[in-house]
Amino acid sequence: MDLDRSRPVWPKIADELRRRIDAGVYAAGARFPAVVDLAAELDVAPSTVQKAVAALRTEGRLYTVLGQGSFVAAPAEGDTSRG
Numbered sequence: 141m142d143l144d145r146s147r148p149v150w151p152k153i154a155d156e157l158r159r160r161i162d163a164g165v166y167a168a169g170a171r172f173p174a175v176v177d178l179a180a181e182l183d184v185a186p187s188t189v190q191k192a193v194a195a196l197r198t199e200g201r202l203y204t205v206l207g208q209g210s211f212v213a214a215p216a217e218g219d220t221s222r223g
Contacts, residue, residue, distance in 0.1 A: 154195045158196065161196075166212045168212050168215065169212060172202055172211055
């Protein structure tokens with residue numbers, strides 16, 4: 141993923157994670173990768189990935205289970221943008 145570091149990177153990471161969810165790379169109900177793992181993969185700071193993940197939570201694409209991590213939410217009924 142090509143990142144222009146002259147601007148905030150987290151929106152681009154959020155876009156990439158949305159793309160992966162929509163493509164089924166991260167399936168509904170599956171545990172979402174840990175922030176530190178994604179940060180290492182994307183070569184960015186964990187705080188940058190955390191902002192992207194927070195945006196996906198706000199959108200309802202991810203949910204968190206205390207003590208277990210984040211999971212991919214099922215698409216909302218009528219949502220044809222995924223899969």
